[in-house]
Amino acid sequence: MAEHYRFFDSTADDERVYTADEFAEYFRRVLTDGIFNGGTNLKVETNGTDIRTYIQPGYAWVQGYMYKIDTEPLYLQHEYPDPNLDRIDRVVIRLDKRLEHRYVRAFILKGTPASSPVPPLLMRDENVFELSLAQVRIIKGKSYIEGPQITDERLNNSVCGLVNSLIQADTTTIFNQFQHWYNSRTVVYQQEWADWLAAATTQFGKEWTDWLNVRKKEWADWFGSVQTNGFISVVDKSITYNIGPGGDYVTLQDALHALRTVRIPWNVVVTLAIKEGVHSYSQLVEVNHPDGNRIYIQGADPIVTQIATVGQVTGVKGEWLVPVTVQSSAGMKVGQYAIIKKTTGTGDHYAHQGVWEIVSISSNLVTVKNLRRVNDLFPASTVTGGNFTVLPTTIKCLNGSGFRIWPGRSLGLIKRLAIIGMKSNAGSAIVATSGAAVDVSEIGVVGFSYGIRAREHSHINAYETVASGNQDIGIFAGTHSSINASGVIATANGYGISANDGSNIYALSSVASGNNTNGFFASKNSHINASSSIASGSLIGFYATETSSIYxxxxxxxxxxxxxxxxxxxxxxxxxxxxxxxxxxxxxxxxxxxxxxxxxxxxxxxxxxxxxxxxxxxxxxxxxxxxxxxxxxxxxxxxxxxxxxxxxxxx
Structure with a gap:
């Protein structure tokens, strides 16, 4: 039988050469596979803004081979999700001893999309051995990964585990002696415990009741004092404040200023209802409230009707006059803004979609001003139907900017508003910055530099939003931000819908028409999901550049x-x-x-x-x-x- 021994120095007459695997075999006899120490060591996390995960610095031990991520997290890119089914990926550390590889590196094992997905199997044979750090659930149609989608597997000994020593003493005899003593004393201890617990329960119950009654009285006294001295107040039920002349507050800024010392519990909503009409604001509407996600800002109920026909378009580019015959013009007024969407017909009827000012009304003939700036001729088309929705509440932003959500803050909802800029010296209609978040729905934004803008790791939900006539971009996500923009319309802007610098936009079933440059534009490692969307009348319909992608x-x-x-x-x-x-x-x-x-x-x-x-x-x-x-x-x-x-x- 062969004998093996190692390691010894070489001499001139007796050279001793050892392979890397012989060293690894030595260490396999001493330490188990896994990661060192736990904690954040090689922990898999995500920024929550894109389809990447990253591994924290740390060490692992794989079959006697060491793996290390030094000082900065290692980022890994997952493949984009299936539109219909979830899948489960695995983040693994792979030892590969094959001659063409010879490394220990981190990889993503892509799972298979399924209605009940399972994680991919680990590879473990004589040449390849994998440790799983985490499972990552890739949710259908979702273009970013959040923390709850990650399942940590580092402490699961069957797929990873912690590094431990294989050197142990035989403690079987000691354990058997202890077990015999333990069994003999269990009955005695159980009875002593039962007697003590019965007596203690009665005594502790009385003491707890007395203590709780004292604390309740102290809380009631404190709460009453702070309610009366004006230092802080708490909204105890959902409430609506009317905004406008004769209302609870004249402007949104007044209402938000009054709410600055008011706490809004998780089960309460404060609604700021802006009256019908034109509200001119000379100052930016800033939202900086710790409970901003429970503040809703909304306009009056919209007027909804259907398009019968569209007549001959007149005027010049940027000021096209479009006569629209609707089923009913009841309640509509000149100066209000109308959203036209879901048109049917022939030719480029998408050119009529957008949010446009009403300039005249004669019976059911409503003329709107279309701001399309592309070409000297309006596209030829026939419109046979569509939705015509008038927003009775208009906010005119005289300083050129609309709403700003402060860094790290959120706003629960902006709904049913026409937000109008000054075209020159204009900022953004709605901007979320530095980790901010906001939901918007059923709004129209016109005349800004940017319509809807998320930047610096922020997020906006912008369902059924319409951006028209904005100088630069209608819908924009920049610097690792994201926008959920399903069903949006971006017309007559510089760019229609644009993602830049590692950002993501989910723009399913959206329309980008008559924009000066591109309809859908992704650049610098960004992604847009534009499935079932329409791009017309622009320089380029769908354009991806600089390692970006469009679905x-x-x-x-x-x-x-x-x-x-x-x-x-x-x-x-x-x-x-x-x-x-x-x-x-x-x-x-x-x-x-x-x-x-x-x-x-x-x-x-x-x-x-x-x-x-x-x-x-x-x-x-x-x-x-x-x-x-x-x-x-x-x-x-x-x-x-x-x-x-x-x-x-x-x-």
Whole structure:
């Protein structure tokens, strides 16, 4: 039988050489696998703003090999979620002894989307051994990860565990002796405990009741004193304050100032109801309340009707006069703002969608002023129907800015308001900054630099919001922020919907029309989910650049200069997309950008020199199952244009 021994120095006549695995085998006899110490050592966490997780600094021990993250957290990028099913990923430390690898590194094991997802299995064989630090649940359609989605597995010995010594003494005899003594005394101790507990329960019960009665009286006395001396007050039930001339407060600023010393419990809502009419504010509305998430700001009930027809458009760009025949104009007034959405018809009828000022009313003929600035001619179209919603409450922001949510604060709701800027020297209609959060719904914002803006790790829920005629961007998320913008409309802005600098926007079923530059624009490691959305009448409909991505399955890009464009190592999923009547190209992938466009439909690209599918400089387009007879540059399945490729081959 062979004998093995190690480790000894070499001599000139007897060289002793040892492998890395022989050293690891030595340590495997001494220490178990796992992480050192627990605490935050190699703990998996998230910023809650994107689809990444990160591992805290620390040490691990894997089959005798050491792993270390030194001073800064290690960030790992998860793949984006499935639109319909959850999945569970695992964050693992992998030892790989194969010659082509020879490392210990952190990886993400991607799970399989399912109605009841399970985590992927760990790999453990003679060459590869994995420790699981955490499970991460990737929720369907959600473009960021929050803390509750992470399950810590570091202390689970079956998949990770803590490093322990394998050197132990045999304590079996000592344990058996202790067990015999313990069993013999248990009956005696149990009876003594029962007797003591019965007596103590009676005594402690009386003492507890007496103590509690004293504390109740002290609390009642204190609460009464602070209520009367004006130092602080507490709202004990939900309440509504009317805002405007003759109301509880003249302005929103007055109401928020009065609430500054009022605590709002978790089960109470304070509603600031702004009366119908035009309210002109010369100061910014700032929300800086610790219980701001329980403050709701809302306007009067909207007037809702349907569009019958739209007549001949007159005027000039930026001031188009659009006559709209509605089923009923009852209650509408000149100077109010109307939201037009969900239009039906032919041609670029999306150009009519947005929030527009009412300039005249004659019976059921209501004329609105459309601020579209693209081209000298208004797009030809026929409108056969749509929603026409008038917002009776208007806030005019004379200083150029609307609402600001202070860093780290939140506001529960802004609803049913037309928020109007001054166009020049304008800030943002609603801005959340430095970790702030706000929900908005059924509002229209017009005439600012930015319509809805989240920046510096902030979040905005902006359901059914409409941004029109804003100089720079209608809906904007920047610096690792996020916006849930399902069903929004962004028309006649500089950019329509834009995410920048590691930010995310969820813009399912949204419309971006008639914007001066791009409809949907993602840049600098950002992501937009624009499934089933529509981009029309802009420079580029859907555009991703600088390692960004857009999810545009089932989307429509119509009547733009360019339909869908991906560049600079970015990616766009345009499966089932319809791209038609764009001037220069339907799809363009360039500079290592890629477009995944199976079953896409392309028609009527207007420029004779353009190509429907175009790839340049290592760009890649996959278009298996394309519909129609499009043109290609380079030719289909032939490399060209500086190592670019367009292919319909199944991969």
């Amino acid at each position: 545009a399955t089932g989307a429509v890009s119509y009547n733009n200069i360019g339909g869908v464009r991906s560049r600079a190592s970015s990616a766009i999923d345009a499966s089932l997309a319809v791209v038609t009547q764009n001037e220069s190209y339907a799809f363009l992938a360039e500079d290592s950008g890629s477009i995944y466009a199976p079953q896409s439909k392309v028609s009527d690209t207007l420029s004779p020199s353009g190509a429907d599918y175009r790839a340049l400089r290592m760009g890649l387009i996959y278009c298996n199952g394309f519909v129609g007879t499009p043109t290609f540059s380079p030719q289909l399945n032939v490399e060209g244009n500086h190592n670019a490729m367009i292919t319909d081959r199944v991969v």
